[in-house]
Amino acid sequence: MRPLRLLVLSALLFPPFAARPEGQRTLTVAVAANLKPAFEELAARFQAKNPGLEVKATYGASGNFFAQLSNGAPFDLFLSADADFPAKVVKQGLADGPAFTYVYGKLVVWVPKASTLDLDGKGLAALADPSVQKIAIANPEVAPYGRAAKAALEKAGIFEKLKARIVEGQSVSQAAQFVESGNAQAGFVPLSLAKVPPLSEEGRFWLVPPATHPRIEQAGVVLKGSKEAALAHALATFLTSEAARDVLERFGYDLPAR
């Protein structure tokens, strides 16, 4: 009896080791950091439609996810901040089906409320003001919004001049955190992050003209190793559905043509 009692006791004390309830399923999704506010709502809706399903999201820079996926990270679905990384996933033979575009992202410059920068009047040139000592962007090598920010600064002809003031976050979230904490005076962040708290409450944003940087086409792809391929495809389909499009539009994205 003793070993049995011990087993029962340990199952009570350590529920994770006990058998999982029947019908409990999990989808693990690698989500570009800019999508976090929208994806939280979308995942909740998708879970409501699929009882017993848990959507586990990891938020980060798309390039970091791509590096992890290339090394066998066990994600079911990858939602990138660009179209290049999903295309590479397909090319490497790691995808289950083609990549799909779900939104077009918008880039903004965010400054704290107290900032006196005249972005509306001067545009990006306002960033050359001496009060701006640090400008936060996401690492252009791994984060598509960082790439777009760099392109916009180059197009405005001020990248070389401002280069020494640029600090890089590992993702758009870290770039936002650098400027939100007051350590940088301006930051390039996705509209989707600028529209929600805490950024929406603590500062204002200026939309970077889309013509000044390559279009931020955000694509996703279902991954080959997925043990829940059917569910992963269902989530992908849901993300491009009419209901999801309304949510995505509300969070500050442009939508692909139907």
Added chain:
Amino acid sequence: MDLAALRLSLLLATLTTLALLVIGLLLAHWLTTTRRRWKILVEAVVALPLVLPPTVLGFYLLVSFGPHSPLGRAFVKVTGHTLAFSFEGLLLASILYSLPFAVQPFAAALARVDRRLVEASYTLGESRLRTFWRVSLPLSLPGVVAGAVLTFAHTLGEFGVVLMVGGNVPGSTRTLSISIFDAVEQLDYAAAGRTSLFLLAVSFAVLVLTYALQRRSLLGG
């Protein structure tokens, strides 16, 4: 290999070690000679970086470096720029983060010095400072060198704090470990491999040196 990052890491490690030789010896001397009861509190604070994840220190530094805090505002007033994303900020972070790696070996070595020799020096009319300089310090030299070497190596390998408050600025905050992280994230395994191998070799050499010194210190003491 990223030579700018190498130069930066070596400079950071050297300055951190020099700073901790001064601060660490003062603190270690006080810890080994004081009879105050609240010394245990100081000992605990010194050891905190051993226990806390670098993210905790990184988070506090990010918040206290910013203009929302008195320290951050004062620093901006004096230097004209923020502590975060600057070399000075990294230096301050490294000194805090490597504190136990210096103070603990220093204090252990100072505690092993024969008390009678120190008292003999006092009876011969030597001051406290001279006694420390001429008696205690030479006798505990192997331990002091070991602490300095460990501090140097630990700073060279620092990652988490730098990732959180550095901002990846080439030449001022992109250290060797961040450069490796970037290379891996960009799938540049060749570059990551070269830099990693270099760090591995340096770390190994440093540890061999430390153990050799400790052995000598034990045999001698």
